[in-house]
Amino acid sequence: MFWLGIVFVSAFLVLLVGAITQAVWIQRHIRHPRTVMALIVLASLVAIPASLSIALAEPDHFVGWAQYVIGAQTIFLVGITVVVFALRHPTIQPPKVRRVLAIGAHPDDLELACGGSLARFADEGHEVMAIVMSHGANGGRDEVRENEARLGADTLEVASVSVQDFTDTKMATEMERMVKVIELAVELFKPDVILTHSEHDQHQDHHAVHLATLRAGRRSSTILCYESPSATRDFAPNYFVDVAPYMDAKVAAVKRHKDQAGKPYMGAKVLRGAAVFRGSQARTEQAEGFEVVRALSSGLGDL
Ligand SMILES: [Zn+2]
Known part of the structure; x- marks a missing residue:
C-alpha cells in the first residue's frame, strides 16, 4: 500500500508539472486546454494529499478507506487520460473549404x-x-x-x-x-x-x-x-x-x-x-x- 501511495503521488506530480510546464503543448494539441488543465490541478489537489497520507501511514495502521482512495485515484487517472484523448486535436486536419x-x-x-x-x-x-x-x-x-x-x-x-x-x-x-x-x-x-x-x-x-x-x-x-x-x-x-x-x-x-x-x-x-x-x-x-x-x-x- 505504501508503494501504491508513492506511485499515485508520482503520477499526479507528473501530471501537475506536465500541465504547468507543457501548457503550450496542451494549448496546441488539446481542445479546451483550460478545462483539461483545471481538471488536472483539481485532481492533484485532492489526490496528492490522499496518496501521501497512505504512503506515510504505518502499514500496521493501514485503514480500509485507503482501498477506496486508491480506487478513486485510479479512476481519476484513467478518466483524465480518456478526456485528454477525446479532446485532442486530430493530427490530420480535414482540408478547409476556402x-x-x-x-x-x-x-x-x-x-x-x-x-x-x-x-x-x-x-x-x-x-x-x-x-x-x-x-x-x-x-x-x-x-x-x-x-x-x-x-x-x-x-x-x-x-x-x-x-x-x-x-x-x-x-x-x-x-x-x-x-x-x-x-x-x-x-x-x-x-x-x-x-x-x-x-x-x-x-x-x-x-x-x-x-x-x-x-x-x-x-x-x-x-x-x-x-x-x-x-x-x-x-x-x-x-x-x-x-x-x-x-x-x-x-x-x-x-x-x-x-x-x-x-x-x-x-x-x-x-x-x-x-x-x-x-x-x-x-x-x-x-x-x-x-x-x-x-x-x-x-x-x-x-
Ligand atoms: Zn478587361
Whole structure:
C-alpha cells in the first residue's frame, strides 16, 4: 500500500508539472486546454494529499478507506487520460473549404487571367464567386457579353457570377460606387482570398478595379493580383498556381466569349504559351502567376 501511495503521488506530480510546464503543448494539441488543465490541478489537489497520507501511514495502521482512495485515484487517472484523448486535436486536419472572390472589369477578364486557377479551386471543393464589373459594351456587343460571362463561369464551374453595369472604359469615374459593390460582396461572402487586377496593367478599367478592390478589401487578409493580357512589363508574379491539368478548361472558357474571338490574346496558343512561361518561373509545367498584395497562410492554405 505504501508503494501504491508513492506511485499515485508520482503520477499526479507528473501530471501537475506536465500541465504547468507543457501548457503550450496542451494549448496546441488539446481542445479546451483550460478545462483539461483545471481538471488536472483539481485532481492533484485532492489526490496528492490522499496518496501521501497512505504512503506515510504505518502499514500496521493501514485503514480500509485507503482501498477506496486508491480506487478513486485510479479512476481519476484513467478518466483524465480518456478526456485528454477525446479532446485532442486530430493530427490530420480535414482540408478547409476556402471562399475565393474573383473580381474582373470585363466579361472575359477572369477567364483570360486566372481561368485555370478558378477551375482548379472549384474542382478542389473551394467556393468561388465571381464579380464582373461591366457588360463590356465598349469592346463588343454588351447584350451578348453578359451571357458569355455566365457561360465562361459555368465552364470553369464557378459557383456564382454577378455581372454589374459599370461603364466600360470609364470605371475610374465610378470609384465610390464600385467600392460599395465590392464591399457588399466582401461583407456577404466573407472571402478567404480575393483575386483582382494588378496595378501593373495599362487598361484604365483594370487599374480602377484594382484600386476599388484594395479599398473595399482593406480588412481582408489575402489579396492576389492576376495577370491580364494588358499587364505591363512591370507585372512580377510571386505566387503561382499550377494549372497544367486545367488549361483545357481555361481555353474552353475563353472560347465561350465568341464576341471577342479573333483578338490575338484569345487564342489557345497564346494562353498555353503564357502558362508555360509562368510555369517555368515557378519550376513547374504550366502556371498562372499572381502578385501578392498580402497573404495570410491560413487564408491561402494549399490553394
Ligand atoms: Zn478587361
